[in-house]
Amino acid sequence: MLREERREQVLRSAIEVFAQKGYHATSVGDIIKRAAIARGTFYLYFENKRQIFEAILDMALRGLVSRLYRIELTPQSPPPLEQLRANVGRIIAFLLSERELTQILLRHAEGLDAEFDRRLSEFYETIVELIVGALRTGQAMGLVRPCHLHLVASCILGSIKEVVARLTSEEEEVPDIDVVVDEIVNFGQRGILCGDVLGLLEPPRPLQADGNGERRRTVRPPRHEG
Secondary structure: OOOHHHHHHHHHHOOOHHHOOOOOOOHHHHHHHHOOOOOHHHHHHOOHHHHHHHHHHHHHHHHHOOOOOOOOOOOOOHHHHHHHHHHHHHHHHHHHHHHHHHHHHHHOOOOOOOOHHEEEEHHHHHHHHHHHHHHHHHHHHHOOOOOOOOHHHHHHHHHHHHHHHHHHOOOOOOOHHHHHHHHHHHHHHHHHOHHHHHHHHHOOEEEEEEOOEEEEEOOOOOOOOO
């Protein structure tokens, strides 16, 4: 077996054990036993449990970032909403195909220590900024309403994380991936209300742009009775 193939085998065995037992309850011995390798073989690739866990996190983060494409507006590009749906589809397909890796990312990585938390925060902030860029492009095209970009981007990211966390749990039955993608995209486009109901609602309060291009609610003066 080639060196890179052996390293991949050890990584995959560690993913299985970490997803099953969590970080703290997993030992190097557990990984060695699952991989069916000698202890010395493990240390050819990784110094300790923390280093292999960091490699797993890097694998997950690279896998996600590599599947997020910026929205293109060239004449040859597909419509922006189609590109958005393709982005969501690639992310969901990756996370569902890597169920154990996703469980580690969403359930076992946060709160381990300050360094892990910092790296996760930086990663999620990168995703938020990509979503902000897509929203800003949508606003320029008249497709996205005026909004507080970072708040809305955080809502989108949070909703996807929760959906994926449920779909990768042992108890949850996974719908067809096209259904998952359609529901996520439709929720982001339309919320939960029917079009007829939306037409009856009071329009949102106006928004004002701040120095960063964000949109913020104007404050209505208090109403005085009498």
